[in-house]
Amino acid sequence: MAVIGSTGSIGMQTLEVARAHPEDFRVLAVTANRQMHKLIDIALEFRPEFVGVRDEEQANAVRAALPYSVEIGYGVEGLITAAAWCGVDLTVNALVGAVGIQPTIVALQSGIDVALANKETLVAAGDLVWEAARAGMSRVIPIDSEHSAIMQCLLGNDLASVAKLILTASGGPFRGHSKERLRTVKVADALAHPTWKMGAKITIDSATMMNKGFEIIEAHHLFHKSYDQIDVVIHPQSVVHSLVYYHDGSMMAQLGTADMRIPIQFALYGGQKRVFAPWPTLDLGALGALHFEQPDRVTFPALDLAYACGRAGGTVPAVMNAANEVAAIAFLEERLSYDAIVDTTVRVLNAHEKVASPTLEQVLEADKWARLTAEEFIIKRGTSL
Ligand SMILES: NC(=O)c1ccc[n+]([C@@H]2O[C@H](COP(=O)([O-])OP(=O)(O)OC[C@H]3O[C@@H](n4cnc5c(N)ncnc54)[C@H](OP(=O)(O)O)[C@@H]3O)[C@@H](O)[C@H]2O)c1
CATH class of the missing domain: 3.40.50.720 (NAD(P)-binding Rossmann-like Domain)
Structure with missing residues (x-):
């Protein structure tokens, strides 16, 4: 490989x-x-x-x-x-x-x-x-644990009998925070993810819930389901990695520890073969209960933004992705406040003229334009932080 x-x-x-x-x-x-x-x-x-x-x-x-x-x-x-x-x-x-x-x-x-x-x-x-x-x-x-879970829940079942794909989200380090409280959070707070140890950029995306927004679009492309058939539920324990809801009322879930080596190994074996893995396993007795709740879409607007961008299609998701990437890195470099990450992305999206069925060159062009535009917005708003 x-x-x-x-x-x-x-x-x-x-x-x-x-x-x-x-x-x-x-x-x-x-x-x-x-x-x-x-x-x-x-x-x-x-x-x-x-x-x-x-x-x-x-x-x-x-x-x-x-x-x-x-x-x-x-x-x-x-x-x-x-x-x-x-x-x-x-x-x-x-x-x-x-x-x-x-x-x-x-x-x-x-x-x-x-x-x-x-x-x-x-x-x-x-x-x-x-x-x-x-x-x-x-x-x-x-490899993403949620999509690996969905792939596993689909094995042996007919894609046409799927009613909904349900992505679980830990809610990140700011679950339960008010919008007011989020204005003053620092980089170290955002990097303190409660359940997963990951690279810096995805950890910031998890804190804004843009990561879950990306996963909605990822699920749409991987499993060819409409955005109306993709839901998100908050599951702070990160034990149920995602679910598939079938037309007959059954729900299939995949459970495991919050350990990326499990979905990585499954992907390396082609998503088809289960080979012994020496990593720690899940102890359901010690876990006791599983908790779920609805996402707070007002405090975390990235979720609905991703649905809107996914539905818009064309170059729009590429622009959302690039603007977010620049804004998340600016936050990591302490050049932008936490609440300005999604705001910057929205401003760039508002300035974008969509190309409906882009070629690779047009996607790369939109990506480049969004990066430059996001950087301009960040520099302009710098002094007002
Ligand atoms: N980490 C997780 O648990 C997790 C879970 C699900 C999905 N993902 C996804 O997996 C991907 C990787 O995440 P990660 O957490 O592993 O990130 P990471 O720890 O930041 O690692 C990123 C890798 O990409 C390299 N890289 C960064 N910028 C590059 C550039 N401009 N050109 C070439 N190479 C570059 C880095 O090289 P250097 O380190 O040498 O700079 C590093 O090898 C992301 O898309 C993330 O959303 C991650």
Whole structure:
């Protein structure tokens, strides 16, 4: 397999799964962006044939550090080369952000299945991803725990008998907060996720609930259901990872610990095979009860924004994704307040002129425009923070 974004939270857990099953997986290509020491350690352990880095300087440093002959590439080209590396059967896309779009599309077009954690790709370019999968006769296998759960609840059942897909959401660190209280929250508060340990950007997206918004769009593309058939329920314990509600009144759920290695392993085995995993299992007796509640759509407007953008389609979800990415990073860098993240995204969306059935170039253009526009808004509002 290839692991693009190997140094991140999902990337490292993917490598843990590969390490646990050396008889089944060989890592042929890996990439990283900033964490060069981690990347070199990974290369020393897994001996990939190809390594992708950010720029030429890093490429030279990695070449000098590795005691064996390895192909090295950089930039988006490096990501694409890794994703479609010769001999790879499965590419794990563990990148964060829209940078994952092109490698996903090229891998799928080349007939390589993609185990996708990088939800931003499906949000921004869902239709193009399916076109690429059709052209390459390849599969997109979800890694996101909610979508993995839905995929598992659908096994052996007819997609036409599904009444609703129900995504569970922990509610993030600010569940129960008032809008007033959210005005003063700091980066450290937003990074303190109650149940999942993840990369910084997705943790901020969870705090705004934009992450769940993305997952609604992701579910629409993965399971070909209309937005009216996708619901969200708050489940603070993160034990039920999502559910499928069937026409006959039955609900199927998938349960497990909040451990991404479980859905990652299921995806690495093609979403079809259950292989022993050495990770801790769920203790229902200790858990006692399962809690659910309705989401607070007023305090967390990102949910309804995502429904609206998903329904609008075209370049609109790509713009929402890019503007949110810039705003979430600005918040992490303490250049924007928490409550301005979604507000910035809405302003950029209001300024956007939608392209109805975009090509890849038009999606990438909309993404670039949204980033520049979001950055302009952030700079303008800077002094009023
Ligand atoms: N973490 C989770 O539990 C979880 C659960 C479900 C879904 N997801 C989704 O999975 C994806 C990855 O999340 P994560 O939490 O693993 O993120 P992360 O820890 O921030 O890791 C991101 C990876 O992408 C690389 N990267 C970042 N920007 C890049 C760029 N511009 N060009 C090339 N590589 C770049 C990083 O490299 P460096 O580290 O070397 O800079 C790192 O390897 C996201 O889409 C997220 O929404 C994550």
